[in-house]
Amino acid sequence: MKENEIYRKCIACNQIKTRDTLIKITRQKTTGEIKINPDSKFFGRSAYICKNEECVNNAFKKGKIFKILKIKDNEILKEKIRAVLEK
Numbered sequence: 001m002k003e004n005e006i007y008r009k010c011i012a013c014n015q016i017k018t019r020d021t022l023i024k025i026t027r028q029k030t031t032g033e034i035k036i037n038p039d040s041k042f043f044g045r046s047a048y049i050c051k052n053e054e055c056v057n058n059a060f061k062k063g064k065i066f067k068i069l070k071i072k073d074n075e076i077l078k079e080k081i082r083a084v085l086e087k
């Protein structure tokens with residue numbers, strides 16, 4: 001691991017990866033809004049998912065991502081994350 005790289009764990013596959021290979025989703029502390037947060041502009045409880053369909057799907061299995069972010073089920077969120085994958 002390189003010293004100057006930031007590593008985070010994917011909530012779906014539990015692999016540690018460099019920050020830029022993961023999608024960051026944050027529940028903004030001030031507003032409670034859920035944001036896709038690639039530049040860490042928003043501060044709050046966050047989850048990281050690999051940029052692939054499999055990990056995105058697994059992150060939503062059994063509501064895992066909702067438990068981690070402590071939010072209610074939110075189908076729109078999955079669509080938003082999918083949109084990031086398609087870029």
Ligand SMILES: [Zn+2]
Nearest residue numbers: 010013050055
């Ligand atoms: Zn993963």
